[in-house]
Amino acid sequence: MDLSLFAILGQVAAYPSLAVIIILSLVVTVISGATDAPNAIATAVSTRCLTPTQALILAAVFNFIGLVGMTYISTAVAHTMFNMVDFSGDTHQALMALMAAMIGAIVWGIFCWWRGIPASKSHSLIAGITGGAIAMNGWGGVVLGEWMKVIYGMVFSLVAGFVLGWVLVRFVEWAFRSIPIRSANPVFVATQDILAAFLSFLHGAQDGQKFMSIAILGIALSFGMESAEQAGFPFWLMITCSLAISLGTFLGGKRIIKSVAMDMVKLEKYQGVAASTSTVITLFISSITGMPVSTSHCSTSAIMGVGASKSIKRVNWSIAKDMVLAWVLTFPCCGLIGFILAKVFMLF
Numbered sequence: 001m002d003l004s005l006f007a008i009l010g011q012v013a014a015y016p017s018l019a020v021i022i023i024l025s026l027v028v029t030v031i032s033g034a035t036d037a038p039n040a041i042a043t044a045v046s047t048r049c050l051t052p053t054q055a056l057i058l059a060a061v062f063n064f065i066g067l068v069g070m071t072y073i074s075t076a077v078a079h080t081m082f083n084m085v086d087f088s089g090d091t092h093q094a095l096m097a098l099m100a101a102m103i104g105a106i107v108w109g110i111f112c113w114w115r116g117i118p119a120s121k122s123h124s125l126i127a128g129i130t131g132g133a134i135a136m137n138g139w140g141g142v143v144l145g146e147w148m149k150v151i152y153g154m155v156f157s158l159v160a161g162f163v164l165g166w167v168l169v170r171f172v173e174w175a176f177r178s179i180p181i182r183s184a185n186p187v188f189v190a191t192q193d194i195l196a197a198f199l200s201f202l203h204g205a206q207d208g209q210k211f212m213s214i215a216i217l218g219i220a221l222s223f224g225m226e227s228a229e230q231a232g233f234p235f236w237l238m239i240t241c242s243l244a245i246s247l248g249t250f251l252g253g254k255r256i257i258k259s260v261a262m263d264m265v266k267l268e269k270y271q272g273v274a275a276s277t278s279t280v281i282t283l284f285i286s287s288i289t290g291m292p293v294s295t296s297h298c299s300t301s302a303i304m305g306v307g308a309s310k311s312i313k314r315v316n317w318s319i320a321k322d323m324v325l326a327w328v329l330t331f332p333c334c335g336l337i338g339f340i341l342a343k344v345f346m347l348f
Helices: 005-014 016-035 042-046 052-073 076-083 091-115 121-141 144-175 181-222 235-257 259-264 269-289 295-310 317-345
Strands: none
Touching: 005 016, 005 181, 016 091, 016 121, 016 181, 016 235, 042 052, 042 181, 042 269, 042 295, 052 181, 052 235, 076 144, 076 181, 076 269, 091 121, 091 181, 091 317, 121 144, 121 181, 121 317, 144 269, 144 295, 181 235, 181 269, 181 295, 269 295, 295 317
């Protein structure tokens, strides 16, 4: 299969719906960069290790590097996205169903933004394409073994983030028990800056691969392939998606970056190091094992664990309740929207 830009333009001419799928993939990549990427480095800002402007520039650069770099290291997350759904069948209908699923995910994301529901863009995407696949092939459109990695990822991001945050902050306090911990702030500032770069890299790796995988799935379907498993990752698409997520990060601005760490619990610099380290470990393991997770949820869980190490009362548990509520609502509601839209679109 020829994945060169000129070959794909030829496919777009034959299947205009492919152009819509690729454009929508880029749009949601920009949105992810604008809304999720700043949250990944909010801890460094809230502990005053980086200014908002410095953090946004760093995030934009390393989101770009992360998507391209991790694609050469591991494409496990992208392959999970390919393999969890089955759009096999008539090429035109498959593309229409996939396009409808993407639109459904965006519609749900806009609704959640309007109602203040903290829904993950990643989970909305997964629910949307699942609904589209069911509309196309019934329950056979869901490959349960691969789809379960979504569930594993949700549980892992919550539990590992929280536990690692709690353990790591206790370890830092023990390691610096013989000296005033604030006297080591210069070390924590430098460490936090490095961790912010790693977090941005891994956000690009996780979210970038998720959204890029949908464009590749659409391309594979346009060539009559039943799955994108054997498809490659064209360099032009990697660069385009990397630019999209970096642009979104920079456009997200200082208004978005303030959310997670500042709203949940006030962190000292050493606590920020523990929270960021926990998030880095959680995201890296998830990326290597192919579990699609929400970067914001990983970061939120880690901050909760750090706050709980001092006192359970220091944690704003309503944040966790809102996260669970978002999960409960997103999968059936967004999946149903994707299903209905796909059924309608396949009539044309």
